[in-house]
Amino acid sequence: MPFAIYVLGMMIFSMTTAEFTVAGIMPSLSNEFDVSIASVGYLITAYAAGMIVGGPLLAIGLSKVSKKRAFLLISAIFLFGQILGASAISYEMMMVARIITGVSSAACFGISLGICFDLVSPQYRGRAASIVLGGLMVATALGLPAAMLFNQYFGWRSSFWAVVVLVLLSGMLGMKVIPTASHSESVSLRSELASFKNPNLWAAFATSLLIIGATFAAFSYFTPILTDLSGFDTAMVPLILGIYGIATIAGNLVTGRTADRYMMPTLTIGLMLLTAALLMFGLYPRSPYISVLAVIMIGLTGVTLNPAMSTRITRVAGTGTLVTTVHGSIISLGVVVGSSIGGLTIDSGYGLHSPLWVGFILAILGLISLLPYLKRAKASAIMMKSKS
Known part of the structure; x- marks a missing residue:
C-alpha cells in the first residue's frame, strides 16, 4: 500500500481522537466553563451536527479544487478550530470550535477516502479503506484513553494541543507524499x-x-x-x-x-x-x-x-x-x-x-x-x- 494511505489514516486518527476527547474529559470542561455536564454534552452534539450538515456543504464548496489541495485546506480549517478550542476562554468559544472541527472532520473523511481509492486499483479499495478508517478504530482504543491521561496529568487543554500537533504533522506529511493529481480528478x-x-x-x-x-x-x-x-x-x-x-x-x-x-x-x-x-x-x-x-x-x-x-x-x-x-x-x-x-x-x-x-x-x-x-x-x- 502507498505510504500516503497510512498518512490519511493518521489524519483520521487525529480528528477522531478530537471528536471523542470531550466525552472523556466532561467533568474538567464542566468545571472550566462553569456549566452542567449536560451542557458539555451539547459540545458532542455540535460536533456531530457539523459533520452531518456542514461536511457535505464544505465538500461542495471545494469540488473544483484538486483532492490534495482540498485535503490540505480542510486540515488547515480543522487546525484552526482545534487551536480555538485549546485556547477557549468561554463555553461559547468552545461551541464554535466544535462546530468548525465537526464540519472539517466530515469533509476530511470524504476527501481522504476519495484520495485512497484513487491511489489503488479497484480490487484493493476495501483494504485501503480499512487502513484509512483504521484511524477511527485506533482512536477508540488508544486516542481517547491517551486524551484522558493528558487531561489527568497535564490539564484538559493539553489533550487539545496534542491533537493540534498530530494534525499538523499529518498535514505536513500529506503535503509531501500525496500525489498532486490522480486519474479521477476530472x-x-x-x-x-x-x-x-x-x-x-x-x-x-x-x-x-x-x-x-x-x-x-x-x-x-x-x-x-x-x-x-x-x-x-x-x-x-x-x-x-x-x-x-x-x-x-x-x-x-x-x-x-x-x-x-x-x-x-x-x-x-x-x-x-x-x-x-x-x-x-x-x-x-x-x-x-x-x-x-x-x-x-x-x-x-x-x-x-x-x-x-x-x-x-x-x-x-x-x-x-x-x-x-x-x-x-x-x-x-x-x-x-x-x-x-x-x-x-x-x-x-x-x-x-x-x-x-x-x-x-x-x-x-x-x-x-x-x-x-x-x-x-x-x-x-x-x-x-x-x-x-
Whole structure:
C-alpha cells in the first residue's frame, strides 16, 4: 500500500481522537466553563451536527479544487478550530470550535477516502479503506484513553494541543507524499450530484445508517449497563472498553481483507453476528460473562464493517468526494439516531437494558435492507449455473 494511505489514516486518527476527547474529559470542561455536564454534552452534539450538515456543504464548496489541495485546506480549517478550542476562554468559544472541527472532520473523511481509492486499483479499495478508517478504530482504543491521561496529568487543554500537533504533522506529511493529481480528478460536481438519483446508493446509505445506529445504540450506554446491570466495578469498565477497542481493530483488519472480494457476504455475516450479539446482551445483561462476550462481538462486527460499507458505495456511485463525504455524514447520523433512541427508551422507563433492544431492532432492519440484494445475487448464481 502507498505510504500516503497510512498518512490519511493518521489524519483520521487525529480528528477522531478530537471528536471523542470531550466525552472523556466532561467533568474538567464542566468545571472550566462553569456549566452542567449536560451542557458539555451539547459540545458532542455540535460536533456531530457539523459533520452531518456542514461536511457535505464544505465538500461542495471545494469540488473544483484538486483532492490534495482540498485535503490540505480542510486540515488547515480543522487546525484552526482545534487551536480555538485549546485556547477557549468561554463555553461559547468552545461551541464554535466544535462546530468548525465537526464540519472539517466530515469533509476530511470524504476527501481522504476519495484520495485512497484513487491511489489503488479497484480490487484493493476495501483494504485501503480499512487502513484509512483504521484511524477511527485506533482512536477508540488508544486516542481517547491517551486524551484522558493528558487531561489527568497535564490539564484538559493539553489533550487539545496534542491533537493540534498530530494534525499538523499529518498535514505536513500529506503535503509531501500525496500525489498532486490522480486519474479521477476530472469528476464533475454535476456527475456526482447525478449519482444521488440512483436508488441503490440510498439503499446502501440506509444499510450503513442502520449498522452504525445499531452499534451506537448499545455502545453509548456500555458503561452504565456494565456497572449497574452486569455488576462490574467502575474500575473494570476502562479495561472492558479497551478490549472492545482491540476487537474493533481486529475486526477492521479482517473486514479490510474480505471487503474487496466478498463485500456482500462480509456485510451479511457481520450484521448477523452483530444482531446475535445484541440479542444475547439484551436477554442476559446481568451475566458478566455474556456481557463481555457481547461487547467483544459488537466490537468485531459493528463499526468494523465500515470498509465493506465504503466498498459498496464506490461500486454503486464511484469514488467522488461528495458521495464519500455524504456517506460519512450518514454514518454520523447513525450515531445520533442510535444513541438518541436508546436514551429515549431509558427516559421512557423501559429500563437500562432497553438500548440493547433498540440496537437489535436496528440490526434486524439492516438485515432486511440487504434482502433485495441477496435475492438478486441468488438469482444471478442460479442463472450462471443453468448456463454452465
